[in-house]
Amino acid sequence: MAPQTPPPRRTPLNRDRVLHAAVALADRSGHEALSMRGLAQDLGVVPMALYKHVANKEQLLDGMVDVIVGEIEPPAAGAHWKNAVRGRILSARRALLRHPWASRVMESRPAPTPGVLGYLDSVIGAFRAGGLSADLTHHAMHALGSRVWGFTQDLFPAPPDDADAGEPAGLPGEMAARYPHIASIAAIAASRPHDGDSVVGGGCDDQFEFEFALDLLLDGIERLHRQGWTSAG
Amino acid sequence: MAPQTPPPRRTPLNRDRVLHAAVALADRSGHEALSMRGLAQDLGVVPMALYKHVANKEQLLDGMVDVIVGEIEPPAAGAHWKNAVRGRILSARRALLRHPWASRVMESRPAPTPGVLGYLDSVIGAFRAGGLSADLTHHAMHALGSRVWGFTQDLFPAPPDDADAGEPAGLPGEMAARYPHIASIAAIAASRPHDGDSVVGGGCDDQFEFEFALDLLLDGIERLHRQGWTSAG
């Protein structure tokens, strides 16, 4: 008989396959469920095999961050600096919305990865190309903070879908009594046409909020730029 | 002889002692080092004893958050809304600077604690007392984001103190070549009189950056308020 063909010999692992499998796993199960053991299982491999391709879990997370940063679209050529920055940031936001775990992972990195540095460099470049001083650009970057990569800390994190739908509108009654000012705001948000459930997490148009704040900052920066502002006073 | 006095019988645990010991431990060793086992050891008790006072680690962290929120000073009476909000937020920032781990823990909470809700309610109240509409206040709160409790995500997290001091100024040369725009900004920051080390993390006056961004937002909000802005357009 023919010499038995050896078992099909799965294509060998490499850093890229590991990284993308990790992203897929996190997409599927959230970043809390991402463990070296689980990832290995997904790849049909023993946990320690991963360590031939990433030094440790921290470096795995760094790599995953750069995968996501790589999804950010390149800058639009020839746009006004404000639109260039705006477009870049909104693209970053789209990438992060595709991977809800990514913002938490980015926050957790103790040092910026090369991909992150490259992205930041390009955003800074967009400011500078618009004629903003290094000084103002520097402060603008700080002011944008995590917003440059498309996310902000939610004040009221999204509750799970089992939110008690029995309430008439706005906050549960007891809470409305204890936190009257929050309630006054919840009432507004809950009265909007779409998704009028509890404002605590739901009920807010996140995209609107994001762009509102982004434009507030960019407009403020533009104003300072036009009046020749300097941090020296 | 006298009836042997029983061993001094340490004062019994309670939720408050547990919480404050946890805060102290995190202050001392960082929040990554905070474990139920370590905390128990600090309290001279076996790990499982803690579970008589907090349901689990998540609830311990919630409790710690409220301890920190409790350190925020009460609002100044009779101030203009902008100063009231500003003062509240800067006080929150001082609390968080005293407990460097606290911002990361706050970010990690999946639902707001009662203390946090109370604090947010009071900030919203300050806006409303100044005559801002519920609508505008709502968007203002979102725009402030994590800044309301006194922190922002650093773009360049602070590096450990072993930063290579051999570099002349600004970024290490290789990095300056790869990220020219970052370098242009680093040069500015590094040229300031005090702490002129690498701008990546060090070299920035965090308090200035924080107030710069805070005022940018508050000024923008004030402008919108004065011109009767509404999200409806």
Added chain:
DNA sequence: CCGCATGGGTGTACGGCGTACACCTCTGCC
């Protein structure tokens, strides 16, 4: 054609974590 180095996958094991569960021992009250 042999032998050996090397890169990639394996197996076992360790020390840490959060915490379920059964237990024991004081305390105060009827």
Added chain:
DNA sequence: GGCAGAGGTGTACGCCGTACACCCATGCGG
């Protein structure tokens, strides 16, 4: 005097990241 319940204990389980020794297929120099 006895009993309930609060508070502290001990043991054990199942996860985690990862160190370390191993093993085996490959390909290359002789």
